[in-house]
Amino acid sequence: xxxxxxxxxxxxxxxxxxxxxxxxxxxxxxxxxxxxxxxxxxxxxxxxxxxxxxxxxxxxxxxxxxxxxxxxxxxxxxxxxxxxxxxx
Amino acid sequence: xxxxxxxxxxxxxxxxxxxxxxxxxxxxxxxxxxxxxxxxxxxxxxxxxxxxxxxxxxxxxxxxxxxxxxxxxxxxxxxxxxxxxxxxxxxxxxxxxxxxxxxxxxxxxxxxxxxxxxxxxxxxxxxxxxxxxxxxxxxxxxxxxxxxxxxxxxxxxxxxxxxxxxxxxxxxxxxxxxxxxxxxxxxxxxxxxxxxxxxxxxxxxxxxxxxxxxxxxxxxxxxxxxxxxxxxxxx
Numbered sequence: 001x002x003x004x005x006x007x008x009x010x011x012x013x014x015x016x017x018x019x020x021x022x023x024x025x026x027x028x029x030x031x032x033x034x035x036x037x038x039x040x041x042x043x044x045x046x047x048x049x050x051x052x053x054x055x056x057x058x059x060x061x062x063x064x065x066x067x068x069x070x071x072x073x074x075x076x077x078x079x080x081x082x083x084x085x086x087x088x
Numbered sequence: 089x090x091x092x093x094x095x096x097x098x099x100x101x102x103x104x105x106x107x108x109x110x111x112x113x114x115x116x117x118x119x120x121x122x123x124x125x126x127x128x129x130x131x132x133x134x135x136x137x138x139x140x141x142x143x144x145x146x147x148x149x150x151x152x153x154x155x156x157x158x159x160x161x162x163x164x165x166x167x168x169x170x171x172x173x174x175x176x177x178x179x180x181x182x183x184x185x186x187x188x189x190x191x192x193x194x195x196x197x198x199x200x201x202x203x204x205x206x207x208x209x210x211x212x213x214x215x216x217x218x219x220x221x222x223x224x225x226x227x228x229x230x231x232x233x234x235x236x237x238x239x240x241x242x243x244x245x246x247x248x249x250x251x252x253x254x255x256x257x258x259x260x261x262x263x264x265x266x267x268x269x270x271x272x273x274x275x276x277x278x279x280x281x282x283x284x285x286x287x288x289x290x291x292x293x294x295x296x297x298x299x300x301x302x303x304x305x306x307x308x309x310x311x312x313x314x315x316x317x318x319x320x321x322x323x
Binding site for chain 1: 095096120121127134135138145163172
């Protein structure tokens, strides 16, 4: 009978607080992750929205190509018009 | 049932209830995490899809820009010479001479002439475009100046036919024309060429401003440039 009482006391004094402490820690950490995950989702959505202008890079590419081609034509003309620098 | 057994059972039931409460709460929190991660992953997938062609496009842009840099650097060094090219770039972008040209590693060893401290960018451009500019007399590019610096405005006449060069400095005023004009001009034989002008010399004759022209000679001071009968012989 005494053993049973000792077992009951150990269960109430040691096991139950430990179980409650551990489970409370897990729940607290799990709840702490939720806001972080929501912020990550919002940031990813905002980043995705910022990339909507990426197709404009194709326009930039075309403009760069045309600019360089114009510069090349102009440079070719200058190469013909101007004398080369004299050797020092 | 003995009392310790009842206490034990009540304790176990209490522990189970606590476990249920905390575990259910944890499950709810984990489900919220899963939902948030799903949304984040969806956005990340969008980012990946949107940025997929960026590398190719940016690579193409860089390729063309590299070609442009090669072209401009090569042209500048070829036309201005390495020393002046470094000086020009350093004049426009102070401190750029230290970096030198990308395709000319030896350009970093050149002491850039302080061109921009003496001349403006526009003057430098004229000086590099050709030796016609008066400033080219002081240009470090070398070579004889093609233009007469002291009489630069008259030197351009050498580009025109002889009549243009030797015409008098002061021409007569433009004649008054019309039926009521004080001087009536004879009609020309051919378009643009008059038989004579009152008090003038022949149009096609060489000008002789020192001596009075004959009465029947056309006026040499009449500018025939651009007319069909004008002297277009080269200089």
